[in-house]
Amino acid sequence: MDVLELYRRTGALLEGHFLLRSGLHSPIFLQSAALLQHPLYAEAVGEALGKLFEDEKVDFVIGPALGGVVLSFVVAKALGARALFAEKDGQGGMTLRRGLTVNPGDRFLAVEDVVTTGESVRKAIRAAEARGGVLVGVGAIVDRSGGEADFGVPFRALLKLEVPQYLPEACPLCRDGVPLEEV
Ligand SMILES: [Zn+2]
Numbered sequence: 001m002d003v004l005e006l007y008r009r010t011g012a013l014l015e016g017h018f019l020l021r022s023g024l025h026s027p028i029f030l031q032s033a034a035l036l037q038h039p040l041y042a043e044a045v046g047e048a049l050g051k052l053f054e055d056e057k058v059d060f061v062i063g064p065a066l067g068g069v070v071l072s073f074v075v076a077k078a079l080g081a082r083a084l085f086a087e088k089d090g091q092g093g094m095t096l097r098r099g100l101t102v103n104p105g106d107r108f109l110a111v112e113d114v115v116t117t118g119e120s121v122r123k124a125i126r127a128a129e130a131r132g133g134v135l136v137g138v139g140a141i142v143d144r145s146g147g148e149a150d151f152g153v154p155f156r157a158l159l160k161l162e163v164p165q166y167l168p169e170a171c172p173l174c175r176d177g178v179p180l181e182e183v
Contacts, residue, residue, distance in 0.1 A: 003159040017173040025171040032113035046074025059106040086124035094123035104132030
């Protein structure tokens with residue numbers, strides 16, 4: 001699967017000067033919702049990502065809301081597992097709501113569309129672990145962490161993307177006065 005072509009075709013690959021959630025600046029932003037709005041593409045992504053973990057027995061898949069809701073659903077469908085999502089708890093972490101439950105010992109896969117620092121998927125992982133879930137892997141459509149993300153379990157992505165990202169004080173786009181877009 002040519003993931004980058006899918007992002008491009010659906011207008012989900014943005015080029016400019018972006019403030020990422022991590023606080024870093026980048027000339028590239030992947031707006032995964034624009035890709036995942038197409039159910040057939042979303043399902044294809046879910047199947048491809050699920051395939052990377054087909055040897056694991058997984059009871060549920062979890063992603064951080066909102067970005068991880070659709071992805072969790074399509075990967076869970078591919079793996080024959082339950083699809084959960086974690087939501088902000090108002091105290092900087094995430095929690096499970098809406099009757100979503102974890103049975104102690106449930107094995108789970110955590111997913112996020114794009115992993116940069118992995119901070120938001122880590123919050124979803126902590127929410128599931130707090131209910132007794134056992135993390136068996138982390139999956140992403142795109143790994144743009146440059147090999148930095150480490151979750152202590154297998155971390156697999158459909159695409160590893162080496163895109164420049166800068167600390168604000170070292171950003172050449174800032175230096176050139178290119179307007180910064182918050183994403
Ligand atoms: Zn900048």
